[in-house]
Amino acid sequence: MGRYVVRRLLWLIVVLFAVSVITFGLMHAVPGGPFAREKTLPQEIIDNLNKRYHLDEPLPMQYARYISNIIIPKISSLPPGVSTQDDALFNIKLGAVWLKWMNFGPSYLSRSRSVNDIFRDNLPVSIQLGVMALTLSVIIGVPLGILAALKQNTFWDYFGMSIAIFGVSVPVIVFGPILVAIFAVALGWFPATGWGAKPPFTFFFLPTNLNPDYFRRAALPVLALGLGSMAILARLTRATLLQVIREDYIRTARSKGLAERVIIVRHALKNALIPVITVLGPLFAALVTGTFVTETIFGIAGMGRYFVTSITNRDYPVIMGTILLYAFLLVIANLFVDLAYAWMDPRIRYE
């Protein structure tokens, strides 16, 4: 098992390298540059900007510079123009390592913020939002699916699947504003926008102070974001559980006279949940990074916005950084899923 994990982690490096090359090539192949404006800037100004960010160098050189900034520790501090972080401002021990090694470059859009700053300030918010949404969708979606499968063609089945169909078919862009209109504007129970935690974060991703207001602010966006994945999980759980309880070994178990609870929990559920766990990995990665709409509707300072706006702004380092981050999260999440397989299903071994 240990060897398997190491091998997967080595693969991660290869994957990230490939992703970085492809992303770098694609983003430079797209027409338009980071400094194009409606008010056309004079060539001298564009030249100054290109020089500042080394965009006047050949592409392979730019790529090499980018990668070396990430993997080679920062020996001397960069000139003031390209300074990426201020050690005094975020004097956290854990942070020191991160800042010294992995410099993801400046953001062309923001003079004072680097991609590291964006990760440090915005990723924790997305993680908090994503984790809460995923938790909500698991604790509601999975039981709902189980209930629907066990009570097939009864009220519970129709009730559960109605919720699931609603969740799958109503996108956040519709559901979010509905929640806001009802619970924020009409009833005034929750704030319509904002997130209850701001940087710096504890251990890099936890809110520094948990209080009722934090959860009050989180309630609507978590519900809006979690609905879709909850519906996916409910439908998937129902489908796989229905399939499993028709299997021969369940019939055998029943004929042996085992209690229904034991059959369901120990035999059926464990197998039925394998496909469910499979989707949890990508679902988590998607919830953490792909929350552009939710973050826009609820005015949350997460990563989702950077995923979209960095591309329209041609903010190359931010594009590279966010894509690599997404790839990293996806690979890690899939690794955890694969490890969970082995635990769930004795037939799967990774040695």
Added chain:
Amino acid sequence: MRTKRFGVISLLVAFGLILAACAPAAGTPVVQTVIVEGEVMVVTTTPEAPAAAPKVVTGMIGYNDIPTLDPGVAEDTSAITIVNATNVGLTWLDETDATLHPGMAESWDISEDGKTYTFHLRQGIPWVKYDGTQVVEVMDCQETPAARPVTAVDFEYGIKRALAPETASPYAYVLAFAVKGAAEYNSGTGTADDVAVKALDDYTLEVTFLENVAYNANIIGLWTAHAVPKWIIEGDDCTDARGDRWFEPGFFQGFGPFVLKDWVHDSDITIMKNPFWPGTEAIPQAMLDEVKLFFLDSVPAFAEYEAGNLDFTEVPLADIDRVKADPVLSQEYSVYPNLCTYYYGFNTKAPFVDDVRVRRALSMAVDRQSLIDNVTKGGQEPAQWFGRPGLVAAPTMADHPDLGVKYDAAAAKALLDEYLAEKGITAADVDLTLMFNTSSGHQKIAEAIQQMWRETLGLEVKLTNQEWQVFLDTTKDPVNTPQIYRMGWCVDYPDENNFIREVMAKGGSQNPTAGGGINWLNEEFETLVKEAAAEQDPAKRLDMYAQAEEILVMTDAVIAPWYWYTTGNVTKPYVTRTYPVTGHNDFTLWDTSK
């Protein structure tokens, strides 16, 4: 049985979680994280009833985070709003009517040739910062520290820093074309010493301009030419260098009517009153204690406004009809001019639109008022020419009601018919494409105009769109600039020169010397806009610009102006406010009775 209970319990747990989230926050201690001088501190306070509640106004400022608060490199509306609140230029533009007032310079003398300006600065105004609890003066490094006053040296430093090639300021070009020696320094062919900006003593600054033009004092008052604190950017005996981070919360120093208090990137920014700002006639001391501004999309911002959590915001297009019909909201809704123009440019070298009759027909065939009433809905004004009224020396509808281009369906049709007859073709043979940058708003406008062209002229114009950055490339391409393309222009400094000459004259941003854009040269127009810049008699100057506008939109019909922008805002009745024509709110004039 068991499974039923399991289902019910899980639902109860879910409801419980939601209910738990509703618990009130009252009476609990507030834990705040503040950053003071680079140290992160966690402060716990139990709120008590304050003696006098601070006057706070909350609102929305743009969709995205502010890219920078460095005056030297700022270029977008949100940044300039905060920069102008926290930092004052040599001269000061009244946001409500775009007239020029003294700023940090109390007065100025102009040399005989009109090129050299000597600015006399106000004395004893200190640099200030927020120390985590209050606004304090910035001290110098002497043995017995004294407050650092804003000096002419700070302005000289600020201007030269903005021009330095290493700074790579996007807006340096505005100074580069106005100040002697600035272009050379900025492009790397000259040195900082060649820039004709010099502190004669602590409170006297001499600036030599390239031309004797009416807008010199205007340009030197722009945010790009503000003073910045050298000691915190580069460091000195008692201050750590902060480089490009000097304007981050915890480090920020300024001297305007407000000071930066807090800035949560991508979320909100808060400025607070600077008690050390003495107040001048044009820039009084702030009446508000704090202004908290959120970066929000207009839809959620309006929801917060309706929920009572914001004091002012813009209204999303989809809600404008409802706001106008609502008895309460309609009272809180105001529409005010904004110095921007929405227009279509014609590539005068492209087929069909290379004939002025086609261009003029296209321009005259559009009912601008109908476009505003049915599509844009923001109470915009139909545009008859390019330079938005309200700019210095721009024609206004009051003094030039018949100038430029107007909707005239019959005349448009006659012009097109004349062209078609001469060429021996029919309307079906005219192959035209209109390109805009991808956005639902531009799409709606383009579709409405396409329909008007179809109905009035019988022309079937194709619509196409490109993503913004690609579109910018395409519209500057000497060969591939589309026949008709969408554009807009907003004020840098409120003078007609900033519109008609900087955008449309040869070398202007829509008329590149290398080709592309409108691809147009009219010697009479070039002479008019050049001479108007230097004309000292306001009446003559306005008249010259009126002639130039007539050439641009009617005689040669190089562009089709559609409307002059307005801004629509809702503001709670307890807030007293001003409405800026320049697009940047000036909070010094605001107050609240709440």
